[in-house]
Amino acid sequence: MSWFKREDNEIINDDTEKTVRTEGLWIKCEGCRQIIWKADLEANLQVCPKCGKHFRLDARSRINLLLEPGYQLVDLDLRSTDPLNFTDLKSYSSRLQAARRKTNLNDAIINAIGQMGPHRVVLSVMEYGFIGGSMGSVVGETIARAVDRAYEMKTPLIIISASGGARMMEGIASLMQLAKVSTALTRLDAEKIPFISLMTDPTTGGVTASFAMLGDLNISEPGALIGFAGPRVIEQTIRQKLPEGFQRAEFLLEHGFLDAVVPRRELKDYLIRALSFMQPA
Amino acid sequence: MARHPQRPYPMDFIQALFTDFSEIHGDRAFGDDPAMAAGMARFHGEEVMVICNLKGRTLKERMLRKFGSPDPEGYRKALRAMKLAEKFSRPVFTFIDLAGANPGLGAEERGQAEAIARNLIEMARLRVPIIATITGEGGSGGALALAVADRVLMLENAMYSVISPEGAASIMWKDAAKKQKAAEALKYTADDVQRLGCVDEIVAEPEGGSQNDPAYSVSILNDRLEANLAQLRALSVDDLLAQRYGKFRNMAQFFEVAS
Numbered sequence: 001m002s003w004f005k006r007e008d009n010e011i012i013n014d015d016t017e018k019t020v021r022t023e024g025l026w027i028k029c030e031g032c033r034q035i036i037w038k039a040d041l042e043a044n045l046q047v048c049p050k051c052g053k054h055f056r057l058d059a060r061s062r063i064n065l066l067l068e069p070g071y072q073l074v075d076l077d078l079r080s081t082d083p084l085n086f087t088d089l090k091s092y093s094s095r096l097q098a099a100r101r102k103t104n105l106n107d108a109i110i111n112a113i114g115q116m117g118p119h120r121v122v123l124s125v126m127e128y129g130f131i132g133g134s135m136g137s138v139v140g141e142t143i144a145r146a147v148d149r150a151y152e153m154k155t156p157l158i159i160i161s162a163s164g165g166a167r168m169m170e171g172i173a174s175l176m177q178l179a180k181v182s183t184a185l186t187r188l189d190a191e192k193i194p195f196i197s198l199m200t201d202p203t204t205g206g207v208t209a210s211f212a213m214l215g216d217l218n219i220s221e222p223g224a225l226i227g228f229a230g231p232r233v234i235e236q237t238i239r240q241k242l243p244e245g246f247q248r249a250e251f252l253l254e255h256g257f258l259d260a261v262v263p264r265r266e267l268k269d270y271l272i273r274a275l276s277f278m279q280p281a
Numbered sequence: 282m283a284r285h286p287q288r289p290y291p292m293d294f295i296q297a298l299f300t301d302f303s304e305i306h307g308d309r310a311f312g313d314d315p316a317m318a319a320g321m322a323r324f325h326g327e328e329v330m331v332i333c334n335l336k337g338r339t340l341k342e343r344m345l346r347k348f349g350s351p352d353p354e355g356y357r358k359a360l361r362a363m364k365l366a367e368k369f370s371r372p373v374f375t376f377i378d379l380a381g382a383n384p385g386l387g388a389e390e391r392g393q394a395e396a397i398a399r400n401l402i403e404m405a406r407l408r409v410p411i412i413a414t415i416t417g418e419g420g421s422g423g424a425l426a427l428a429v430a431d432r433v434l435m436l437e438n439a440m441y442s443v444i445s446p447e448g449a450a451s452i453m454w455k456d457a458a459k460k461q462k463a464a465e466a467l468k469y470t471a472d473d474v475q476r477l478g479c480v481d482e483i484v485a486e487p488e489g490g491s492q493n494d495p496a497y498s499v500s501i502l503n504d505r506l507e508a509n510l511a512q513l514r515a516l517s518v519d520d521l522l523a524q525r526y527g528k529f530r531n532m533a534q535f536f537e538v539a540s
Contacts, residue, residue: 083535137535176533182401183529208394228394229384
Protein backbone atom coordinates (compact mmCIF):
# COMPACT_ATOMS: atom_id res chain seq x y z
CA MET A 1 0.00 0.00 0.00
CA SER A 2 1.66 3.15 -1.00
CA TRP A 3 -0.75 5.99 -1.38
CA PHE A 4 1.81 8.65 -0.87
CA LYS A 5 4.96 7.08 -2.12
CA ARG A 6 5.86 8.17 -5.58
CA GLU A 7 6.45 5.08 -7.62
CA ASP A 8 8.44 6.40 -10.52
CA ASN A 9 10.16 9.22 -8.59
CA GLU A 10 10.03 11.52 -11.53
CA ILE A 11 8.83 15.07 -11.38
CA ILE A 12 8.05 16.61 -14.68
CA ASN A 13 9.07 20.21 -14.76
CA ASP A 14 7.63 22.18 -17.60
CA ASP A 15 8.31 25.70 -16.35
CA THR A 16 9.56 26.62 -19.76
CA GLU A 17 6.02 26.43 -21.09
CA LYS A 18 4.61 28.83 -18.52
CA THR A 19 6.56 31.97 -19.29
CA VAL A 20 5.78 33.84 -22.43
CA ARG A 21 8.73 35.47 -24.08
CA THR A 22 7.97 39.06 -24.88
CA GLU A 23 11.41 39.83 -26.27
CA GLY A 24 11.87 42.52 -23.63
CA LEU A 25 9.15 44.78 -24.97
CA TRP A 26 7.28 44.98 -21.71
CA ILE A 27 8.36 45.55 -18.16
CA LYS A 28 6.57 45.15 -14.86
CA CYS A 29 6.70 48.25 -12.69
CA GLU A 30 7.95 47.46 -9.19
CA GLY A 31 5.94 50.38 -7.90
CA CYS A 32 2.40 49.62 -9.12
CA ARG A 33 2.99 46.08 -10.48
CA GLN A 34 1.41 47.10 -13.75
CA ILE A 35 2.81 46.07 -17.07
CA ILE A 36 4.24 48.96 -19.03
CA TRP A 37 5.48 49.14 -22.56
CA LYS A 38 9.22 49.76 -22.57
CA ALA A 39 9.01 52.46 -25.21
CA ASP A 40 6.52 54.35 -23.02
CA LEU A 41 8.93 54.11 -20.10
CA GLU A 42 11.80 55.42 -22.20
CA ALA A 43 9.76 58.28 -23.58
CA ASN A 44 8.90 59.21 -20.00
CA LEU A 45 12.59 59.38 -18.87
CA GLN A 46 12.40 55.96 -17.20
CA VAL A 47 9.57 57.08 -14.94
CA CYS A 48 6.53 54.80 -14.76
CA PRO A 49 3.72 56.61 -16.64
CA LYS A 50 1.16 54.98 -14.35
CA CYS A 51 2.49 55.46 -10.81
CA GLY A 52 5.46 57.81 -11.21
CA LYS A 53 8.05 55.36 -9.91
CA HIS A 54 11.53 56.51 -10.91
CA PHE A 55 13.55 53.71 -12.46
CA ARG A 56 17.34 53.89 -12.30
CA LEU A 57 19.06 55.77 -15.07
CA ASP A 58 22.58 55.02 -16.32
CA ALA A 59 25.24 57.72 -16.21
CA ARG A 60 25.22 58.46 -19.94
CA SER A 61 21.45 58.94 -20.01
CA ARG A 62 21.76 61.27 -17.02
CA ILE A 63 24.22 63.45 -18.87
CA ASN A 64 22.02 63.46 -22.00
CA LEU A 65 19.07 64.43 -19.88
CA LEU A 66 20.79 67.41 -18.25
CA LEU A 67 23.32 68.84 -20.68
CA GLU A 68 22.77 70.46 -24.05
CA PRO A 69 24.20 68.55 -27.03
CA GLY A 70 27.87 69.23 -27.65
CA TYR A 71 29.12 68.45 -24.16
CA GLN A 72 32.51 66.90 -23.62
CA LEU A 73 33.26 63.72 -21.64
CA VAL A 74 36.55 63.90 -19.72
CA ASP A 75 38.73 61.93 -17.26
CA LEU A 76 37.58 58.59 -18.64
CA ASP A 77 40.93 56.88 -18.87
CA LEU A 78 41.83 55.90 -15.28
CA ARG A 79 41.88 52.25 -14.26
CA SER A 80 42.24 50.65 -10.86
CA THR A 81 45.53 48.89 -10.12
CA ASP A 82 43.90 46.55 -7.58
CA PRO A 83 46.09 47.66 -4.64
CA LEU A 84 45.20 44.71 -2.38
CA ASN A 85 45.34 42.08 -5.13
CA PHE A 86 41.92 41.21 -3.78
CA THR A 87 39.90 38.04 -4.21
CA ASP A 88 36.66 37.07 -2.50
CA LEU A 89 34.46 34.59 -4.35
CA LYS A 90 35.89 35.98 -7.57
CA SER A 91 39.02 38.04 -8.12
CA TYR A 92 38.57 41.79 -8.13
CA SER A 93 40.43 42.03 -11.42
CA SER A 94 37.91 39.71 -13.08
CA ARG A 95 35.04 41.72 -11.59
CA LEU A 96 36.60 44.87 -13.02
CA GLN A 97 36.96 43.27 -16.42
CA ALA A 98 33.37 42.11 -16.45
CA ALA A 99 32.13 45.54 -15.35
CA ARG A 100 34.19 47.24 -18.05
CA ARG A 101 32.71 45.01 -20.70
CA LYS A 102 29.19 45.51 -19.39
CA THR A 103 29.29 49.30 -19.12
CA ASN A 104 31.97 50.18 -21.65
CA LEU A 105 33.55 52.37 -18.97
CA ASN A 106 36.86 52.05 -17.09
CA ASP A 107 35.15 52.59 -13.75
CA ALA A 108 31.92 53.72 -12.11
CA ILE A 109 32.17 57.41 -13.01
CA ILE A 110 31.92 59.85 -15.90
CA ASN A 111 32.96 63.50 -15.81
CA ALA A 112 31.43 65.89 -18.31
CA ILE A 113 31.76 69.55 -19.13
CA GLY A 114 28.94 71.27 -20.89
CA GLN A 115 26.12 73.70 -21.03
CA MET A 116 23.00 73.44 -18.89
CA GLY A 117 20.59 76.08 -20.11
CA PRO A 118 22.49 79.35 -19.65
CA HIS A 119 25.09 77.85 -17.30
CA ARG A 120 28.39 76.19 -18.03
CA VAL A 121 28.81 73.29 -15.57
CA VAL A 122 31.10 70.46 -14.59
CA LEU A 123 29.15 67.26 -14.07
CA SER A 124 30.44 64.16 -12.31
CA VAL A 125 28.07 61.22 -12.63
CA MET A 126 28.35 57.84 -10.94
CA GLU A 127 27.42 54.64 -12.80
CA TYR A 128 25.58 52.19 -10.56
CA GLY A 129 25.93 49.45 -13.17
CA PHE A 130 29.68 49.28 -12.53
CA ILE A 131 30.18 47.19 -9.34
CA GLY A 132 27.26 48.93 -7.66
CA GLY A 133 28.69 52.38 -8.28
CA SER A 134 31.20 51.70 -5.54
CA MET A 135 33.99 54.20 -4.90
CA GLY A 136 37.59 53.05 -5.10
CA SER A 137 40.72 54.95 -6.07
CA VAL A 138 39.56 55.68 -9.60
CA VAL A 139 36.11 56.96 -8.66
CA GLY A 140 37.54 59.07 -5.82
CA GLU A 141 40.25 60.57 -8.00
CA THR A 142 37.89 61.21 -10.92
CA ILE A 143 35.40 63.05 -8.71
CA ALA A 144 38.26 65.00 -7.13
CA ARG A 145 39.38 65.94 -10.65
CA ALA A 146 35.88 67.20 -11.40
CA VAL A 147 36.15 69.31 -8.26
CA ASP A 148 39.54 70.60 -9.41
CA ARG A 149 38.16 71.41 -12.86
CA ALA A 150 35.27 73.34 -11.35
CA TYR A 151 37.77 75.20 -9.18
CA GLU A 152 40.09 76.07 -12.04
CA MET A 153 37.31 77.00 -14.45
CA LYS A 154 35.33 78.79 -11.73
CA THR A 155 32.36 76.79 -12.92
CA PRO A 156 29.56 75.23 -10.87
CA LEU A 157 29.88 71.55 -10.00
CA ILE A 158 27.08 69.02 -9.93
CA ILE A 159 27.81 65.54 -8.60
CA ILE A 160 25.21 62.88 -9.28
CA SER A 161 25.59 59.95 -6.90
CA ALA A 162 24.39 56.38 -7.38
CA SER A 163 26.47 54.15 -5.20
CA GLY A 164 26.53 51.43 -2.59
CA GLY A 165 29.45 53.21 -0.91
CA ALA A 166 33.16 52.54 -0.65
CA ARG A 167 34.56 49.72 -2.80
CA MET A 168 35.37 46.99 -0.30
CA MET A 169 37.80 45.31 -2.71
CA GLU A 170 40.18 48.25 -2.34
CA GLY A 171 40.08 48.11 1.46
CA ILE A 172 41.44 51.11 3.33
CA ALA A 173 42.35 52.82 0.05
CA SER A 174 38.64 53.12 -0.73
CA LEU A 175 37.93 54.65 2.68
CA MET A 176 40.52 57.34 1.99
CA GLN A 177 38.55 58.46 -1.05
CA LEU A 178 35.94 59.93 1.31
CA ALA A 179 38.62 62.13 2.80
CA LYS A 180 40.09 62.93 -0.61
CA VAL A 181 36.91 64.26 -2.19
CA SER A 182 35.83 66.08 0.98
CA THR A 183 39.25 67.73 1.19
CA ALA A 184 39.08 68.77 -2.47
CA LEU A 185 35.70 70.41 -1.81
CA THR A 186 37.20 72.83 0.74
CA ARG A 187 38.80 74.85 -2.09
CA LEU A 188 35.52 75.09 -3.97
CA ASP A 189 33.71 76.28 -0.88
CA ALA A 190 36.39 78.88 -0.11
CA GLU A 191 35.98 80.37 -3.60
CA LYS A 192 32.16 80.31 -3.35
CA ILE A 193 31.87 78.11 -6.42
CA PRO A 194 28.48 76.39 -6.39
CA PHE A 195 28.26 72.68 -5.69
CA ILE A 196 24.97 70.85 -5.96
CA SER A 197 24.71 67.22 -4.90
CA LEU A 198 22.02 65.09 -6.51
CA MET A 199 21.57 61.74 -4.78
CA THR A 200 19.83 59.18 -6.94
CA ASP A 201 18.61 55.69 -6.14
CA PRO A 202 20.53 54.28 -4.35
CA THR A 203 23.10 56.41 -2.52
CA THR A 204 24.44 54.80 0.65
CA GLY A 205 27.52 54.25 2.77
CA GLY A 206 30.71 56.21 2.28
CA VAL A 207 29.35 58.26 -0.60
CA THR A 208 26.47 59.60 1.48
CA ALA A 209 28.87 60.03 4.41
CA SER A 210 31.14 62.34 2.42
CA PHE A 211 30.65 64.58 -0.60
CA ALA A 212 27.02 63.65 -1.35
CA MET A 213 25.87 65.33 1.89
CA LEU A 214 28.13 68.36 1.43
CA GLY A 215 26.40 70.22 -1.39
CA ASP A 216 25.32 73.83 -1.12
CA LEU A 217 22.08 72.11 -2.00
CA ASN A 218 21.44 68.41 -1.49
CA ILE A 219 18.59 67.17 -3.64
CA SER A 220 17.13 63.86 -4.74
CA GLU A 221 14.47 62.17 -6.85
CA PRO A 222 11.20 60.69 -5.55
CA GLY A 223 11.61 57.35 -3.82
CA ALA A 224 15.42 57.23 -3.95
CA LEU A 225 17.08 55.17 -1.22
CA ILE A 226 19.56 57.32 0.70
CA GLY A 227 21.29 56.32 3.89
CA PHE A 228 24.46 55.65 5.82
CA ALA A 229 24.04 51.99 6.70
CA GLY A 230 22.28 49.75 4.22
CA PRO A 231 18.76 48.63 5.18
CA ARG A 232 19.90 45.02 5.69
CA VAL A 233 22.66 46.03 8.07
CA ILE A 234 20.23 48.06 10.17
CA GLU A 235 17.69 45.23 10.23
CA GLN A 236 20.38 42.83 11.43
CA THR A 237 21.52 45.30 14.10
CA ILE A 238 18.12 46.16 15.55
CA ARG A 239 16.56 42.77 14.72
CA GLN A 240 13.32 44.14 13.40
CA LYS A 241 11.83 45.08 10.05
CA LEU A 242 12.31 48.67 8.96
CA PRO A 243 9.20 50.83 8.58
CA GLU A 244 7.83 51.53 5.10
CA GLY A 245 9.55 54.46 3.43
CA PHE A 246 12.54 54.42 5.79
CA GLN A 247 15.63 55.99 4.16
CA ARG A 248 13.66 57.10 1.12
CA ALA A 249 14.18 60.60 -0.25
CA GLU A 250 10.89 61.81 1.29
CA PHE A 251 12.04 60.51 4.68
CA LEU A 252 15.27 62.48 4.45
CA LEU A 253 13.38 65.57 3.35
CA GLU A 254 11.12 65.21 6.37
CA HIS A 255 14.11 64.85 8.70
CA GLY A 256 15.85 67.89 7.30
CA PHE A 257 18.66 66.37 5.27
CA LEU A 258 17.51 67.26 1.77
CA ASP A 259 16.66 70.65 0.30
CA ALA A 260 14.23 69.25 -2.21
CA VAL A 261 12.90 66.08 -3.80
CA VAL A 262 12.57 66.89 -7.48
CA PRO A 263 10.78 64.70 -10.08
CA ARG A 264 13.07 63.76 -12.95
CA ARG A 265 11.07 65.74 -15.50
CA GLU A 266 11.64 68.95 -13.52
CA LEU A 267 15.27 68.32 -12.55
CA LYS A 268 16.97 70.35 -15.23
CA ASP A 269 14.78 73.40 -14.66
CA TYR A 270 15.36 73.13 -10.93
CA LEU A 271 19.13 72.99 -11.37
CA ILE A 272 19.16 75.92 -13.77
CA ARG A 273 17.08 77.94 -11.36
CA ALA A 274 19.36 77.08 -8.40
CA LEU A 275 22.51 77.90 -10.36
CA SER A 276 21.08 81.31 -11.26
CA PHE A 277 20.69 82.01 -7.56
CA MET A 278 24.31 81.01 -7.00
CA GLN A 279 25.79 83.21 -9.73
CA PRO A 280 28.09 85.93 -8.38
CA ALA A 281 25.93 89.00 -7.83
CA MET B 282 44.86 41.85 19.38
CA ALA B 283 43.19 45.18 18.49
CA ARG B 284 40.12 43.86 20.31
CA HIS B 285 41.89 42.33 23.33
CA PRO B 286 39.57 42.93 26.31
CA GLN B 287 42.42 44.19 28.51
CA ARG B 288 43.77 46.54 25.89
CA PRO B 289 43.89 50.18 27.07
CA TYR B 290 41.00 52.20 25.63
CA PRO B 291 41.33 55.74 24.32
CA MET B 292 40.26 57.24 27.65
CA ASP B 293 42.93 55.19 29.44
CA PHE B 294 45.55 56.73 27.17
CA ILE B 295 44.09 60.20 27.63
CA GLN B 296 44.16 59.96 31.40
CA ALA B 297 47.77 58.83 31.34
CA LEU B 298 48.98 61.27 28.68
CA PHE B 299 47.21 64.48 29.69
CA THR B 300 46.56 66.42 32.88
CA ASP B 301 43.64 68.58 34.00
CA PHE B 302 41.14 66.89 31.71
CA SER B 303 37.85 68.73 31.90
CA GLU B 304 35.08 67.20 29.85
CA ILE B 305 32.68 69.21 27.73
CA HIS B 306 29.31 67.78 26.81
CA GLY B 307 26.62 67.94 24.20
CA ASP B 308 26.19 68.79 20.53
CA ARG B 309 23.92 71.81 21.17
CA ALA B 310 21.31 70.28 18.91
CA PHE B 311 20.01 66.96 20.18
CA GLY B 312 21.91 65.42 23.07
CA ASP B 313 25.11 64.20 24.62
CA ASP B 314 26.40 60.96 23.11
CA PRO B 315 27.73 58.61 25.80
CA ALA B 316 29.94 56.94 23.17
CA MET B 317 32.00 60.09 22.54
CA ALA B 318 34.01 62.25 24.91
CA ALA B 319 35.67 65.62 24.39
CA GLY B 320 37.42 67.91 26.78
CA MET B 321 39.98 70.56 27.55
CA ALA B 322 43.26 69.15 28.80
CA ARG B 323 46.95 69.93 29.14
CA PHE B 324 49.71 68.16 27.29
CA HIS B 325 53.06 68.84 28.99
CA GLY B 326 51.49 71.99 30.36
CA GLU B 327 50.10 73.19 27.04
CA GLU B 328 46.34 73.74 26.57
CA VAL B 329 44.89 71.27 24.08
CA MET B 330 41.58 69.70 23.07
CA VAL B 331 41.23 65.94 23.31
CA ILE B 332 38.48 63.86 21.74
CA CYS B 333 37.89 60.13 21.84
CA ASN B 334 35.18 57.54 21.61
CA LEU B 335 34.27 55.50 24.69
CA LYS B 336 33.71 51.76 24.71
CA GLY B 337 33.14 50.76 28.33
CA ARG B 338 34.52 47.78 30.28
CA THR B 339 31.54 46.27 32.06
CA LEU B 340 28.58 44.93 30.14
CA LYS B 341 26.33 47.62 31.58
CA GLU B 342 28.73 50.36 30.58
CA ARG B 343 29.29 48.80 27.18
CA MET B 344 25.54 48.85 26.55
CA LEU B 345 25.32 52.49 27.60
CA ARG B 346 28.18 53.38 25.28
CA LYS B 347 26.72 51.29 22.45
CA PHE B 348 29.92 49.23 22.34
CA GLY B 349 31.84 52.32 21.32
CA SER B 350 29.83 53.27 18.24
CA PRO B 351 28.95 56.97 18.23
CA ASP B 352 25.68 58.44 17.03
CA PRO B 353 25.45 61.62 14.92
CA GLU B 354 25.33 63.76 18.05
CA GLY B 355 28.68 62.21 19.06
CA TYR B 356 30.30 63.35 15.83
CA ARG B 357 28.66 66.76 16.16
CA LYS B 358 29.94 67.08 19.70
CA ALA B 359 33.43 66.21 18.45
CA LEU B 360 33.15 68.84 15.74
CA ARG B 361 31.95 71.44 18.21
CA ALA B 362 34.99 70.69 20.38
CA MET B 363 37.28 71.06 17.36
CA LYS B 364 35.72 74.40 16.44
CA LEU B 365 36.23 75.56 20.00
CA ALA B 366 39.88 74.55 19.79
CA GLU B 367 40.20 76.41 16.48
CA LYS B 368 38.69 79.56 17.94
CA PHE B 369 41.29 79.63 20.70
CA SER B 370 44.16 78.23 18.62
CA ARG B 371 44.59 74.99 20.56
CA PRO B 372 45.81 71.79 18.93
CA VAL B 373 43.45 68.84 18.72
CA PHE B 374 44.23 65.24 19.65
CA THR B 375 41.81 62.47 18.75
CA PHE B 376 41.97 58.84 19.89
CA ILE B 377 40.02 56.17 18.08
CA ASP B 378 38.97 52.63 18.98
CA LEU B 379 35.60 51.88 17.43
CA ALA B 380 34.13 49.26 15.14
CA GLY B 381 32.13 51.86 13.23
CA ALA B 382 29.51 54.57 13.54
CA ASN B 383 26.27 53.30 15.03
CA PRO B 384 24.08 51.84 12.25
CA GLY B 385 20.75 52.29 14.06
CA LEU B 386 17.32 53.63 13.28
CA GLY B 387 17.77 56.85 15.27
CA ALA B 388 21.22 57.38 13.81
CA GLU B 389 19.73 57.38 10.31
CA GLU B 390 16.90 59.70 11.32
CA ARG B 391 19.35 62.20 12.77
CA GLY B 392 21.71 62.06 9.82
CA GLN B 393 24.68 59.83 10.60
CA ALA B 394 25.96 60.28 7.06
CA GLU B 395 25.68 64.06 7.21
CA ALA B 396 27.43 64.20 10.58
CA ILE B 397 30.38 62.17 9.33
CA ALA B 398 30.57 64.08 6.04
CA ARG B 399 30.56 67.39 7.91
CA ASN B 400 33.46 66.29 10.09
CA LEU B 401 35.49 65.25 7.06
CA ILE B 402 35.28 68.64 5.35
CA GLU B 403 35.60 70.68 8.55
CA MET B 404 38.62 68.73 9.73
CA ALA B 405 40.22 69.17 6.31
CA ARG B 406 40.23 72.93 6.88
CA LEU B 407 40.47 73.31 10.65
CA ARG B 408 43.06 76.00 11.33
CA VAL B 409 44.90 74.23 14.16
CA PRO B 410 47.12 71.11 14.24
CA ILE B 411 45.26 67.81 14.48
CA ILE B 412 46.89 64.54 15.53
CA ALA B 413 44.79 61.38 15.37
CA THR B 414 45.79 58.10 16.99
CA ILE B 415 44.10 54.81 16.21
CA THR B 416 44.67 52.79 19.36
CA GLY B 417 42.53 49.72 18.61
CA GLU B 418 39.89 49.33 15.94
CA GLY B 419 39.70 51.96 13.23
CA GLY B 420 36.33 51.11 11.79
CA SER B 421 35.43 52.74 8.48
CA GLY B 422 33.74 56.14 8.13
CA GLY B 423 33.07 56.29 11.85
CA ALA B 424 36.83 56.29 12.49
CA LEU B 425 37.71 58.52 9.55
CA ALA B 426 35.35 61.18 10.92
CA LEU B 427 37.94 61.71 13.68
CA ALA B 428 41.01 61.05 11.54
CA VAL B 429 41.30 63.69 8.82
CA ALA B 430 44.41 64.89 10.61
CA ASP B 431 47.86 66.35 9.95
CA ARG B 432 49.29 63.22 11.47
CA VAL B 433 47.51 59.90 11.67
CA LEU B 434 49.27 57.51 14.06
CA MET B 435 48.41 53.90 14.49
CA LEU B 436 49.45 51.60 17.31
CA GLU B 437 51.37 48.58 16.09
CA ASN B 438 48.53 46.14 16.79
CA ALA B 439 45.68 48.41 15.81
CA MET B 440 43.61 47.93 12.66
CA TYR B 441 42.17 50.41 10.18
CA SER B 442 39.63 49.11 7.72
CA VAL B 443 36.82 50.08 5.40
CA ILE B 444 34.68 47.26 6.83
CA SER B 445 34.91 44.80 9.71
CA PRO B 446 36.07 41.28 8.84
CA GLU B 447 32.64 40.03 9.98
CA GLY B 448 30.87 42.46 7.68
CA ALA B 449 33.11 41.59 4.75
CA ALA B 450 32.67 37.86 5.32
CA SER B 451 28.90 38.06 5.28
CA ILE B 452 28.61 40.56 2.43
CA MET B 453 31.42 39.47 0.12
CA TRP B 454 31.84 35.80 0.96
CA LYS B 455 28.14 35.35 1.84
CA ASP B 456 29.34 33.32 4.82
CA ALA B 457 29.99 34.79 8.26
CA ALA B 458 32.42 31.94 8.98
CA LYS B 459 34.87 33.25 6.38
CA LYS B 460 35.97 35.96 8.84
CA GLN B 461 39.62 34.91 8.89
CA LYS B 462 39.82 34.86 5.12
CA ALA B 463 38.22 38.31 4.93
CA ALA B 464 40.64 39.67 7.54
CA GLU B 465 43.63 38.60 5.48
CA ALA B 466 42.21 39.86 2.19
CA LEU B 467 41.32 43.30 3.57
CA LYS B 468 44.91 44.05 4.66
CA TYR B 469 44.02 46.23 7.62
CA THR B 470 47.02 45.73 9.90
CA ALA B 471 49.15 48.75 10.77
CA ASP B 472 51.94 47.51 8.48
CA ASP B 473 49.62 47.05 5.53
CA VAL B 474 47.83 50.34 6.01
CA GLN B 475 51.12 52.21 6.24
CA ARG B 476 52.44 50.42 3.16
CA LEU B 477 49.33 51.66 1.33
CA GLY B 478 50.17 55.19 2.48
CA CYS B 479 46.97 55.66 4.45
CA VAL B 480 48.55 56.45 7.85
CA ASP B 481 51.65 58.46 8.66
CA GLU B 482 53.29 56.53 11.42
CA ILE B 483 53.17 53.27 13.38
CA VAL B 484 53.69 53.53 17.13
CA ALA B 485 55.45 50.57 18.71
CA GLU B 486 53.76 48.61 21.49
CA PRO B 487 55.29 46.58 24.31
CA GLU B 488 56.09 42.93 23.58
CA GLY B 489 52.80 41.06 23.14
CA GLY B 490 50.65 44.22 23.01
CA SER B 491 49.77 47.32 25.02
CA GLN B 492 47.74 45.39 27.58
CA ASN B 493 50.94 43.70 28.84
CA ASP B 494 52.52 46.98 29.92
CA PRO B 495 50.15 49.92 29.55
CA ALA B 496 52.52 52.39 31.21
CA TYR B 497 55.27 51.60 28.76
CA SER B 498 52.86 51.84 25.84
CA VAL B 499 51.75 55.26 27.06
CA SER B 500 55.35 56.47 27.31
CA ILE B 501 56.14 55.42 23.73
CA LEU B 502 52.98 57.14 22.46
CA ASN B 503 53.74 60.21 24.57
CA ASP B 504 57.12 60.64 22.87
CA ARG B 505 55.64 60.29 19.41
CA LEU B 506 52.80 62.73 20.08
CA GLU B 507 55.24 65.25 21.51
CA ALA B 508 57.59 64.96 18.53
CA ASN B 509 54.76 65.25 16.01
CA LEU B 510 53.19 68.22 17.74
CA ALA B 511 56.54 70.01 17.77
CA GLN B 512 56.86 69.49 14.01
CA LEU B 513 53.37 70.79 13.36
CA ARG B 514 53.88 73.70 15.73
CA ALA B 515 56.83 74.84 13.60
CA LEU B 516 54.55 75.37 10.58
CA SER B 517 52.51 78.46 9.82
CA VAL B 518 48.75 77.87 9.70
CA ASP B 519 48.76 78.27 5.91
CA ASP B 520 51.57 75.74 5.49
CA LEU B 521 49.83 73.38 7.88
CA LEU B 522 46.62 73.54 5.85
CA ALA B 523 48.44 73.26 2.54
CA GLN B 524 50.23 70.12 3.75
CA ARG B 525 47.02 68.59 5.05
CA TYR B 526 45.27 69.40 1.78
CA GLY B 527 48.10 67.90 -0.27
CA LYS B 528 48.25 64.77 1.82
CA PHE B 529 44.59 63.87 1.52
CA ARG B 530 44.13 65.09 -2.04
CA ASN B 531 46.95 62.81 -3.19
CA MET B 532 46.28 59.87 -0.91
CA ALA B 533 45.58 56.32 -2.07
CA GLN B 534 46.12 56.90 -5.78
CA PHE B 535 45.95 53.37 -7.07
CA PHE B 536 45.21 53.93 -10.69
CA GLU B 537 46.91 53.88 -14.06
CA VAL B 538 46.06 55.51 -17.34
CA ALA B 539 44.41 53.05 -19.70
CA SER B 540 46.15 52.70 -23.05
